[in-house]
Amino acid sequence: MPQYTVHTSWLFDPKLKSARQNVSVTVNTVSGLIERVYERESADATLQPGDIDLRGKYVLPGLVDAHTHVFLHSYDEAGALKQKRDESMTERIVRAVNHCRTALLAGYTTYRDLGSEGMQECDASLRDAIARGLTPGPRLFVATRVLASTGAFECRTENAGGGHCLPASADAVDGPAECRQAVRRRIAAGADVIKFFADYRRRIMRSPPAVQHPYKASVLHPPAEPNPDYLVFDDEEMRMIVAEAALARCPVAAHCCTLEGALAAVEAGANTIEHVYFVSDELFTRMAEKRVVFVPTLAVAEKLHSARFRSAILPQTKRAFDLGVRLACGGDTGTYRHGDNVRELELMIEAGIPAADVLEACTVGGWESCGGDLCGRRFGWFEEGLQADIIAVEQDPTTVTGALRDISFVMKDATVWKLDGNPQGMV
Ligand SMILES: [Zn+2]
Known part of the structure; x- marks a missing residue:
């Protein structure tokens, strides 16, 4: 039967x-x-x-993790640059297979995987292998390569020989015409969601966030922020990405760490905003109006932005909730251990959001982050x-x-x- x-x-x-x-x-x-x-x-x-x-x-x-990277393992073991530079594709695929099994056993039946981190379109292939029953794992919705402008999201070292000798992390594009092409390329390559970077650290980095030389101190040097986030696309480029994705009924996720980047991405029409560690009521009000999903990625912020975490990042997440912003739960899982996904829920509850609302964000909110009916399936409630x-x-x-x-x-x-x-x- x-x-x-x-x-x-x-x-x-x-x-x-x-x-x-x-x-x-x-x-x-x-x-x-x-x-x-x-x-x-x-x-x-x-x-x-x-x-x-x-x-x-x-x-x-079943739970939905709205922001994962199956091709990353915990930064406590190795930073992203080291993983991309030193680990073979085979090792990274074997690890990803293990991550997927672990996630499923931890109750996560869906992953929205936002970028293959130097593994090209292997995320789409892994999605299909799971769907065909070859190996257990969550249902994957993948971004393949993220979109960023030239040099914006790459492994940058001083020893790159003038080019990029390390695996490219992004589909690097400049100007609206190339942005349009890149969206078409991503969708043809199997992307379920388009992810673009609105801002990023653009200077040379060895292992973020530790960057730059210990130059001799002088006025304004070293700067308080050695490698701040700056916009990597202008408004026209962001609007083109969203408009082209809309033709293929494909949702768009925007990585934003700055307020400036988030405001621009929201106005451009992105469906979800990832991170945003600097915010304003204006931003949240606009997100609530446009029903943009906020994925605050608290679990990675707890580690990488510890100085502002409890004083600013947790309270502003609660503020987003109070202003009616649609939330989903995704911790940037992979930067910490797959299987510890629920850390994101624990931190949302610690921020003061009622547990029942957090559970709703991790189920129905997760489905909405995948594009809702655009993703072709319904899940997250009974x-x-x-x-x-x-x-x-x-x-x-x-x-x-x-x-x-x-x-x-x-x-x-x-x-x-x-x-x-x-x-x-x-x-
Ligand atoms: Zn991420």
């Missing part, structure tokens, strides 16, 4: 932002979809052969026709910190990958 039913006693409904009692969900292993969601009259359930009993557990939709992505934990995730670190059950597309805490089908 391709259909079977999952019986629950506590099921988090992101649309209601609260739990429902005694709900059963019938799924189909052929389509991978939810066929029926219904409430039982009592806690009792009649189990048919093949049914799964999750009564007594806390059940949620309804007929949605992808059958279901996870369960042992404690109430709306009240117990750390509950999501102990994943008991994982189903993706109606296939069970974890049962009673044990991986399934991964021999």
